[in-house]
Amino acid sequence: MTTATRTAADDTTKSAPKLPHPGPGIGHDEIPRRADPFAVVRHSLTLTWRSLVKLKRQPEQFIDLTLQPILFIVMFVYLFGGAIEGSTQDYLQFVLPGILVQTVVFASLGTGVGLCEDINKGVFDRFRSLPISRFAPLGGAVLGDVCRYVVSIAIVFGFGSAIGFRVQTGPLEVLAAIALVLVFAFAMSWIFVVLGVTMRNPRSVQGTAMLLGFPLTFGANIFARAETMPGWLQAWVDVNPVSHLTSAVRTLLVEGGSATGDALATLAWAAVIFAVFAPLAVHKYKTKT
Amino acid sequence: MTSYAIEAEGLVKKYGSTTAIDGIDLVARQGSVLALLGPNGAGKTTTVRTLATLIKPDAGYARIGGYDVVRQSAPVRRLIGLTGQYASVDEDISGYQNLVMIGRLLDFSRAEAKARADELLARFELTEAAHRAPGTYSGGMRRRLDLAASLVGRPQFLYLDEPTTGLDPRSRGDVWELVRNLVAEDGVTVLLTTQYLDEADQLANDIAVIDHGRVIANGTADSLKAQVGGQSLEIRPADPARLAETAAIVAELTGSAPDSTTRPGLVTTAVHDPDLLPYVVRRLDEAGIRATELALRLPSLDEVFLELTGHPAEDAQPEPAAA
Structure with a gap:
């Protein structure tokens, strides 16, 4: 009985192939397509949109983005401000530009963790089976995170103003400072993207990212002036790209004067970091099995 | 005609000392359903991932619609839709958003992507659930959305990696029905992996029985049964x-x-x-x-497997994680 149904089914399916065999180019003229230089950008932006929709669906992520900078401001200004600068208000003016930098650098560590979690899910395999550049899923994740930094930056400025921080310069300088922070964070993220793509476990990514993040943010002139530190530490602080960024932002927001040197150093660092780690991340992602 | 829609010869993939697949040969005609049948760890998923350009074989070659999966991976990716254990949808955005996103990644205009998403949601009876996250879907709905997602680009080849694993019998039947319709109406060539013998029997024109990374038998369900004899x-x-x-x-x-x-x-x-x-x-x-x-x-495919491999169709060693 089973035999009979089977044979009948076979007969119908055997007559089924209506389409000709698709030889190269036959029946699908658009293949192979020319590489479209805008496609990478377009696909990255589509996946940026995905990251942002995710953010909207997980409002608990905003707690991270908002509470952490507030806690840092409160802790440093009121706990250490008096001791470091003699007055909490003076210290607020000094430290707030630094906290702006620190918040965003810390947030960029999270890019690696989030990506590692994401890659372990099925949707990244689907991305890999689509005819899109391997850069797009990574670029989308990073750009999505950059948008989140904007939220953190707004919180730092908002909360800072509420407790007495005053920008001493103009709106153009503020915009320049924000742009600099975002560009640097974008570049930095790729270091953590490499970790996120290479490591299997999001927790190991978190741990390793923290190991890198601490010397970068605390071993800088964010919380104290480099002059107050011992020579060996000063040597590190002076080469640390985060110090250049902090100096530039501090100049742009509070101290006034020329930020060109530090800004250029920051941009140069950002370019180097991006040029090294973005291709490495894409390569690791491509060859990931 | 001697050329096939899917051709693979001598595919080998090793992970360290583990040989995931060890010389897989496959062919499938245009518009047919080829089932890879075997227990967990037999190498089915590795084979599908190789044919989907997700991993590079260490040896051998494969052509999909005439395109080489290694050297011409971009055109291959335009021809295939992948659904399965690994390739699935984004849990964190709605079903509709998933389909629109894939449409946009396939270079549909915004309007085209939205229209295609609506069309597929309607076809797979997901319109009501369209704006919920897939995390809230039942197993059957999830699988239908996976299937819809792999069909956005109107692929000529559909890879289904264990499409009904974990589904209740009714949802399995639904998925089978959908696959039959795709083959009949759209002329899609389907590559299916399964460890359910009845699934291969139900859906496939041809079955390749895989064990320990090798094809140990080939043919229609009936010829396999006959091969075992009696x-x-x-x-x-x-x-x-x-x-x-x-x-x-x-x-x-x-x-x-x-x-x-x-x-x-x-x-x-x-x-x-x-x-x-x-x-x-x-x-x-x-x-x-x-x-x-x-x-x-005729003997059941279970008996066929026992006869061919000398051991029942049970799990071999687990496949390498995320392999």
Whole structure:
């Protein structure tokens, strides 16, 4: 009985192939397509949109983005401000530009963790089976995170103003400072993207990212002036790209004067970091099995 | 014509000292369904991932629609849709957003992507759930959305990696129906992996039985069954007390001792002469044994597997994680 149904089914399916065999180019003229230089950008932006929709669906992520900078401001200004600068208000003016930098650098560590979690899910395999550049899923994740930094930056400025921080310069300088922070964070993220793509476990990514993040943010002139530190530490602080960024932002927001040197150093660092780690991340992602 | 829609020859993939696939050869005609049948760890998923350009084989080659999966991966990716254990949808955005996103990644305009998403949601009866996150879907809905997602780009090749694993029987039936329709209406060539023997039997024109990274048998469900040879006679006496008596009659007629212990209350034995059945019926009648079940049938694919591999269709070593 089973035999009979089977044979009948076979007969119908055997007559089924209506389409000709698709030889190269036959029946699908658009293949192979020319590489479209805008496609990478377009696909990255589509996946940026995905990251942002995710953010909207997980409002608990905003707690991270908002509470952490507030806690840092409160802790440093009121706990250490008096001791470091003699007055909490003076210290607020000094430290707030630094906290702006620190918040965003810390947030960029999270890019690696989030990506590692994401890659372990099925949707990244689907991305890999689509005819899109391997850069797009990574670029989308990073750009999505950059948008989140904007939220953190707004919180730092908002909360800072509420407790007495005053920008001493103009709106153009503020915009320049924000742009600099975002560009640097974008570049930095790729270091953590490499970790996120290479490591299997999001927790190991978190741990390793923290190991890198601490010397970068605390071993800088964010919380104290480099002059107050011992020579060996000063040597590190002076080469640390985060110090250049902090100096530039501090100049742009509070101290006034020329930020060109530090800004250029920051941009140069950002370019180097991006040029090294973005291709490495894409390569690791491509060859990931 | 000698060329096939799917052709693979000698595919090998090693992970360190583990050989995931060890020389896989496959062919499938345009518009047919090819099932890779085998237990967990046999190398089915590695094969699919190789044919989907997700991993590079260490040796061998494969062509999809005439394109080489390694050297021409971009055109291959335009032809295929992938659904399965690994490739799935984004849990964190809605079903509709998932489909629109894939449409946009396939270079549909915004309007086209939205229209295609609506069309697929309607076709797979997901319109009501369209704006919920897939995390809230039932297993069957999830699988339908996975399937919809792999169809956004109207692929000519559909890879289904264990499409019904973990589904209840009704949802399995639904997925089978969808796959049959795709083949019949859209002329899609389907590559299916399954560890369910009945699934391969139900859907596939051709079956490749895979074990330990090798194709150990090839053919239609019927030819595989025939390859194992013989038919199976099954008798269930109405009165279980007369089981031994029934077995004795069968033994006398076939010349070999039947199995009356594996399945309770059922006497089964391999038969090579189909003309035997009337004699069995007559002898049972003479002995006054009433049978509630009396059948001569081809062996099940389970039995085929046992015959071919020498071991039952059970899990081998687990596949390398995320491999």
